[in-house]
Amino acid sequence: MDREQVLVAVVAVVASLALASVHWLGLLVGGVAVGLLASSWPRALAAGLGFGALAWLAFLGTLWRAGRLAAYWDAGLLLYASVGIPLALGLVGALSYGLRPSGARTA
């Protein structure tokens, strides 16, 4: 990726996280964005998972700031759901790699 592509990716990720902070759709949109910008299927899927993980880490930050992190680790199903949702939506979103015409893909 050249510098311009990196910049686009960063902006897309930040914008998606901003959207995700008000609606879950942002998690899917983030996956779509990184998928479209990826250079191969493996990279696309990895980027989708990575975006989901990044969203989850950002979420941990909000819990930590509010002093809610300790109890979160004991939250059982809520914990699993909050981990699973961003990873799943990020991964599904990254299928967007396949939306690009064959000629535009390098895999």
Added chain:
Amino acid sequence: MDDVDTARRGLIAAVLGGVAAGGFFTPASTYLEQFAPLSGDVWAATTDEPPGTVDSEYGPATVQYDGNRVPRVEADDEAALYHAVGYAHGTDRLFAMDLQRRLMRGQLSAVVGEAALDSDEFRVQMDFAQAADANWGALQDRDPEVAGLLEAYADGVNAAREDQSLPPEFVLLDYEPAAWTPTDTLLLQLQISWTLTGSFASLRRDVLAGELGADAVDELFPRRYDHDSPILRGNSGSGAASATPGRSEQASGTSRVSSDFAGWLSSFESPPGIGSNSWVVSGEHTESGEPLLANDPHLSLLAPPVWYQQHLDWGDGWVRGVTFPGVPFVIIGENDAGAWGFTNAGADVLDCYTYETDGDQYRYGDEYRDFETDEHTIAVDGAEDVTVTRRKTVHGPVVEREGEQVGVAWTGLSATATTDAVHAMAHSDGLEDFREAVRDFDLPTQCVVYADRDGNTYHKVTGRIPVRHTDGERVPGWQVFDGSERAGEWPGYTPYGESSWEGFVPFDAKPGAVNPGYVGTANQRIVDDPEYYLSEGYSPPFRGERLNEVLDDWAGDGEAGTTPGDMRDLQRDTVDTRARRLVPRLLDAVDVESAGAPFDALEEWDYRMDRDSEAALAFAVVLDAYREALYSDGFADADLSEDYWPNDWVTVTLADDAEWFDREETPESAAAAMRTALDAAAARVADEGWTTYGDYNVVALDHPFDQPFLNYPRLATDGSPASLNNFRRDSDAGSSWRMVVPMADGADASVVLPGGNDGDPFSDQYSDQLRAWADGQYYAFDREFRGPRIEFGGGE
């Protein structure tokens, strides 16, 4: 290839679109909206902090929390003060408040489904909501100032409800709470009063007499326990005949209701273990020369706790202590003039009535009257609505189920002045002021203890106690009355209205003591020979006799003088006087040596229920098995469930020559039952792998939803249902607030809650005091408030 490419892209687009659409239009949308990280409503609910400033029409006030989420609320104006208290309650405990309100209104099924329908039907029939309405109307007329404070409080709760995200439980149940009202506050006062005094003991006794016979009932359910540790000793009273124990007159097989019906009604009483300890020691017996006061009310232990700790400061006065979230005023605590606490008095303030009926009418004396009838619809989540026909008589509500019915009279169904009294106590200025407030404390019947900074001490039985009349004669309330014959009437009582209370036990005739040297109350018999009938049956005296024993020791030790540390030691005292009675008999009857550990430890035991004790474990499991051996078959033969079994006083004192052992279905003797019990207990200990009492005596306090992330962590603790350090593992009841308050300047007052002050399950203060509570430790009542701060004011 273009076609393949297009098809693939179309397929992927369809998948992405399908996932997005599914997230909006399928049940998955609920989970995404609730649990998605960053945006999920559950996370917003727990990370949302109250704003720094709040507009308030009531004027300036501040709320500032300490490290345990205990707020200090400051305001010069009282309405501003209680508006801010409402805001704190609405911030920290809104879900618990709404749940209790729904419980009492019979609206639980609307949010949790059919599981709560029985409870809703009972409470709708009792019509607690109308009683609260009557209370609110009366309060507005009687004391507009206090009524105004309730309105300011309700506005504060609603401001918090509107300013902030709703607590996570509302998100999980997917509903929004209605606005809080002053009537809801009065409804919550009724809830705790019902918990403490709502008893269908007369009905159960009637069933027992019918099923087991009068002799067995007198033997297994004595109306008076043979002990010499009443609260007020050396009090002979005037000895009215109605106060003496009487024989059950019910003939076998003639109970007026079925055991199922009485059992159904009893399921709406509080769980076993509701009671309290409190005592006050005058300066004559203390090291400082100033009084000391201790109180620990025994209520259901829940996550979060039933109590909310708060400190209030209004410029020229202050009060700190605990209240029930939903009630603005400190109920137990101390102020700038004194300190006070409560124990349940065990007075009989509920009667049941049967009627001859004819369609929609019931006979009342010489005439037939119409039942006052209305229909009430109960909404049920996930099922059809249920319509309840609510009926009332001159005595009060009629509760019915499957064709059986009784009328119920309960003092809580009339308007009371308790709200005024609780407010006046919190703001009282010494003994005389406090005594005036106690006069208005109509409900529930309690034993209050008080000490002030001028060196006074005080004890009094509070609450309205009916004097029953049949044909103009005073009669005791330990029976089911024939309502059609106008038996057991309560002169001066108006259900769902304002009572004159003129026919009730006069205030001055209720037991009490001004400036006693010391007095200990633990729900035992109040006086041996009261002027009026007070109670159908007090708690067994296990805690009371231990309390009196230690208080007597302190008083006899003239040199040292009692200290706050001594008071705390007594509050966490684990001596179990059940064991004192049963273990010597057990050692005579069985060979504990050959039973091995932990049972062999019983031979050298100090009867202390400590978590590291093998003997305490042995006693606890043998007692469980002994109850089973004594009662299981005999009661099952009479179609009576475990809920009807006698209490532990009878269990540990039932002699070998008791008639109970003459029955075919019962053990041949107490000793035989002990042998059976020891075998069963040994098997249980082996199965469970327990080695000490702490393996058995585990504090497992659960949230009403019983989800792992909402429940409290499990901790071993000391104490038993019969020790002053009070914990009942089988029903999760026990010391719901421990408080030791010295009246000497600068002395160390101490308190602890079984859990935390914050109702948010993700908060660090959700359960931060639990371990200290389980370990018998305390926090200083004096504390520093340096946490989050909310400023009120600036509103129109």
